[in-house]
Amino acid sequence: MVYFHESVCISPQKSFPDMDLSEVRESENNLLDVIEPNYPGIPAGAKRRMGKSVRMAVGAALPLLEKYPLPDGIIIATANGGMEDCIKFLNQILEYKEGLLTPANFVQSTSNAAAGQIAMVTKNHQYNTTHVHRGLAFENALMDVVMLIEENKDAGYLLGSTDEISPYNYNIDRLAGWYANEYIANRNLYHSKAKGTIAGEGTFMVWVNGEAQGASARLVAIKTLHGEDVSSLQETLKRFLSENISSGQMPDILITGENGDERQQPYFDAVESTMDARVTVARFKHLSGEYCTASSFALWLSIQIIQSGTLPAVLIKKRGSSNASRQILIYNNYRGLQHSFMLVSAP
Amino acid sequence: METAELKLQVKQQIIKFLNLTTVKPEDIKDDEPLFGEGLGLDSIDSIELIVLLSREYGINIQDPKEGRKILTDINTMVAYIEKNRTK
Amino acid sequence: MGLISAIGDSMEQNRLALQQERSGIGDIQYYQTAYAGRLPSAEVKISTERLNKKIFGTPLASITRTSLLALYAVEEAIQDSHLSKQELISAETALVGATTVGGMCLTDELYHDALAKENGTSYLMSYDYASISLAIQERYGIGGEISTINTACSSSANAILYGARLIRHGFAKRAIVGGAESLAKFTINGFNALNILSSQPCAPFDRDRKGLNLGEGAAFLVLEREEDCRDKRKYAYLSGFGNRNDAYHPSSNSPDGEGPYLSMKAALENSGLAAEEISYINAHGTGTENNDETESRAMLRLFDQTPAFSSTKSFTGHTLGAAGAIEAVYSIMNIFHQEVYPSLSFRHPIPETGLIPVLHFAKQEIRHVMSNSFGFGGNCSTLIFFKNIVHGLFS
Numbered sequence: 001m002v003y004f005h006e007s008v009c010i011s012p013q014k015s016f017p018d019m020d021l022s023e024v025r026e027s028e029n030n031l032l033d034v035i036e037p038n039y040p041g042i043p044a045g046a047k048r049r050m051g052k053s054v055r056m057a058v059g060a061a062l063p064l065l066e067k068y069p070l071p072d073g074i075i076i077a078t079a080n081g082g083m084e085d086c087i088k089f090l091n092q093i094l095e096y097k098e099g100l101l102t103p104a105n106f107v108q109s110t111s112n113a114a115a116g117q118i119a120m121v122t123k124n125h126q127y128n129t130t131h132v133h134r135g136l137a138f139e140n141a142l143m144d145v146v147m148l149i150e151e152n153k154d155a156g157y158l159l160g161s162t163d164e165i166s167p168y169n170y171n172i173d174r175l176a177g178w179y180a181n182e183y184i185a186n187r188n189l190y191h192s193k194a195k196g197t198i199a200g201e202g203t204f205m206v207w208v209n210g211e212a213q214g215a216s217a218r219l220v221a222i223k224t225l226h227g228e229d230v231s232s233l234q235e236t237l238k239r240f241l242s243e244n245i246s247s248g249q250m251p252d253i254l255i256t257g258e259n260g261d262e263r264q265q266p267y268f269d270a271v272e273s274t275m276d277a278r279v280t281v282a283r284f285k286h287l288s289g290e291y292c293t294a295s296s297f298a299l300w301l302s303i304q305i306i307q308s309g310t311l312p313a314v315l316i317k318k319r320g321s322s323n324a325s326r327q328i329l330i331y332n333n334y335r336g337l338q339h340s341f342m343l344v345s346a347p
Numbered sequence: 348m349e350t351a352e353l354k355l356q357v358k359q360q361i362i363k364f365l366n367l368t369t370v371k372p373e374d375i376k377d378d379e380p381l382f383g384e385g386l387g388l389d390s391i392d393s394i395e396l397i398v399l400l401s402r403e404y405g406i407n408i409q410d411p412k413e414g415r416k417i418l419t420d421i422n423t424m425v426a427y428i429e430k431n432r433t434k
Numbered sequence: 435m436g437l438i439s440a441i442g443d444s445m446e447q448n449r450l451a452l453q454q455e456r457s458g459i460g461d462i463q464y465y466q467t468a469y470a471g472r473l474p475s476a477e478v479k480i481s482t483e484r485l486n487k488k489i490f491g492t493p494l495a496s497i498t499r500t501s502l503l504a505l506y507a508v509e510e511a512i513q514d515s516h517l518s519k520q521e522l523i524s525a526e527t528a529l530v531g532a533t534t535v536g537g538m539c540l541t542d543e544l545y546h547d548a549l550a551k552e553n554g555t556s557y558l559m560s561y562d563y564a565s566i567s568l569a570i571q572e573r574y575g576i577g578g579e580i581s582t583i584n585t586a587c588s589s590s591a592n593a594i595l596y597g598a599r600l601i602r603h604g605f606a607k608r609a610i611v612g613g614a615e616s617l618a619k620f621t622i623n624g625f626n627a628l629n630i631l632s633s634q635p636c637a638p639f640d641r642d643r644k645g646l647n648l649g650e651g652a653a654f655l656v657l658e659r660e661e662d663c664r665d666k667r668k669y670a671y672l673s674g675f676g677n678r679n680d681a682y683h684p685s686s687n688s689p690d691g692e693g694p695y696l697s698m699k700a701a702l703e704n705s706g707l708a709a710e711e712i713s714y715i716n717a718h719g720t721g722t723e724n725n726d727e728t729e730s731r732a733m734l735r736l737f738d739q740t741p742a743f744s745s746t747k748s749f750t751g752h753t754l755g756a757a758g759a760i761e762a763v764y765s766i767m768n769i770f771h772q773e774v775y776p777s778l779s780f781r782h783p784i785p786e787t788g789l790i791p792v793l794h795f796a797k798q799e800i801r802h803v804m805s806n807s808f809g810f811g812g813n814c815s816t817l818i819f820f821k822n823i824v825h826g827l828f829s
Binding site: 080147 | 451467469470534538541544545547548549550553554558559561562563564565567568571577579580581582583584585586596599600602603605619620623624626627628677678679680681682683684685693696733756797809810811812813
């Protein structure tokens with residue numbers, strides 16, 4: 001069994017050090033950037049070279065590793081790594097015509113810089129990997145941890161995600177049509193009827209092991225799927241539910257990655273319609289914005305909801321008859337191609 | 348340019364180039380080692396400083412080992428710049 | 435298995451070049467960089483346009499060279515292992531890809547798209563790392579778990595061990611695993627800025643080595659449980675793997691090679707082998723001052739008697755995200771054909787460590803082969819392949 005213990009989330013909302021969703025921070029220019037703390041834990045020598053995604057990841061990981069200093073592995077998900085460093089380095093290549101260049105941006109731009117820096121700062125020699133599979137990078141990292149715990153039941157792991165929105169990847173995805181051309185405020189995200197959504201970023205770090213004691217939540221199951229066919233998505237969901245929930249039962253809450261992009265709505269509708277009247281439907285992208293590892297923000301929310309027993313009103317789309325918040329199904333889809341289900345319950 | 352003035356300028360350039368946000372020019376002593384102890388710079392920084400010398404002073408250092416000698420501290424750096432600068 | 439590299443566009447061609455000691459390192463012909471003629475590289479000798487046409491007939495507008503190289507190698511691997519269409523689209527077939535440059539091989543296009551107000555290029559969806567796995571997924575309709583890993587130069591070694599674990603845990607029945615990399619302004623300038631590119635063909639483990647040469651290519655392997663491939667050709671067993679971190683510096687190894695040592699040790703433990711059972715090591719051996727010395731130290735720490743070893747990067751250059759997979763295929767060829775491939779350009783041992791790699795192609799009895807891949811961020815991985823059928827893939 002896979003249990004989530006303490007977690008840290010740095011997001012566009014008030015999530016660090018504690019969650020406070022009583023006021024929703026508004027998006028500007030179709031993007032939600034994170035509220036960065038000043039990371040007193042990161043050594044100044046290391047911090048000065050870190051780009052935002054690495055800084056967020058290390059800054060979120062260190063407080064957890066103070067409590068759990070010896071992870072048996074560091075497993076990080078990031079689809080884009082240090083995008084800003086990457087473009088800064090490209091800029092140098094062009095500005096100095098492939099002449100004498102400084103290497104720091106190049107070294108920091110590699111996707112595994114976050115996992116590597118966490119290992120370096122904490123002198124951790126254990127299993128260390130970085131999953132980068134676009135909209136399923138976090139799910140794959142979680143799968144990795146599920147297998148690791150199966151392989152070593154007494155072990156504990158640092159699992160995390162980090163993705164930054166730089167002006168550059170924002171622009172590339174905007175040109176590709178993934179961010180709306182017209183202005184959308186995040187409070188109106190689900191009513192925009194736009195092609196495209198708003199951008200976001202964030203980092204999530206959680207301590208995961210096979211130990212129920214002291215845990216905040218348990219991972220019941222995870223399933224990923226590639227494809228654009230709505231009916232096979234629905235079939236996969238039905239099979240997923242029948243394999244993991246006793247027959248006739250439903251999760252208490254469904255949290256979806258609905259993002260206001262009308263092209264992706266059929267998938268969310270299909271999943272929602274598979275639920276019955278007991279299930280409360282919630283959504284989160286108006287808080288986090290869209291990014292490749294946004295499903296990790298939903299997992300962080302789920303852990304908070306299960307732990308506190310309350311579902312923040314700002315998340316609710318449709319209230320079901322179940323008032324419980326013991327079992328949560330997270331469904332996310334990235335650009336209509338990469339789908340994931342994560343079923344999380346009270347420990 | 349007076350040596351003292353050049354030292355200050357070099358310190359400011361180092362801070363900017365290496366993004367030493369918590370360091371002020373007066374924190375860098377002229378005879379304090381830049382690498383290891385002192386500022387705690389590493390091998391990537393030494394390459395960055397060689398690029399700094401090239402871009403700001405037109406000094407091209409081919410051999411990184413030679414570079415490390417020049418970059419011992421502010422005194423050695425400034426002495427080398429005064430002698431070899433082309434801009 | 436399937437692979438394409440600077441020394442050939444098939445397993446057979448690669449083997450021939452390794453036997454004939456023919457390196458693929460030379461002047462840059464196809465990709466655009468100011469370093470053409472100055473920094474030798476190991477290019478795959480086919481233009482992107484021709485490769486595109488060869489694979490798709492009508493060239494695809496949105497696909498990058500990295501993905502094309504991946505598709506090329508995957509096709510050979512699928513043919514070679516006779517995977518049917520049914521098997522490919524099955525939910526039990528996983529795909530794990532790896533790359534470090536991904537679609538950023540298109541440096542100029544990426545820069546344009548990052549800043550342009552309008553009129554993006556046709557590559558807007560192709561710059562990320564996942565685009566490589568997704569191109570394969572799309573072409574073959576792979577139905578199972580799909581992932582992409584980037585741990586710098588150990589990426590595809592980690593893709594291989596991740597795929598093996600997916601099978602072990604029942605998340606897949608078979609896994610197509612590997613990596614792809616193409617030469618790019620981005621990487622050549624990055625490594626050059628770190629002063630670790632050699633202006634000569636690289637000389638791994640040589641006293642006077644001057645650095646590495648970048649290379650490009652792709653390799654993919656099909657992994658299956660022993661009981662699922664009874665009547666199929668089995669090249670070798672993946673008997674163990676290790677993944678450890680050096681935790682020392684963002685871009686170089688610790689002086690004693692702690693990460694490399696721990697990674698090799700973990701792989702030995704995972705395979706249940708004693709150090710002296712290793713017949714041969716396909717070393718990481720990039721030809722940089724730092725890697726070769728620290729890897730040598732790690733080997734000396736682990737082995738009482740260092741086994742035969744060499745670096746095939748003296749043929750293929752350092753293919754970064756593809757290196758682990760290309761060298762895994764070579765390691766398996768060592769076992770399947772009972773032969774060793776040399777390190778080229780070696781003259782004098784490193785005085786501090788004194789290790790001498792295999793210098794010429796030879797037929798030799800090989801049972802257990804170790805393959806090392808170490809990368810930026812301290813990421814170190816080691817794979818061990820095995821010949822006999824005594825204990826299987828997941829004993």
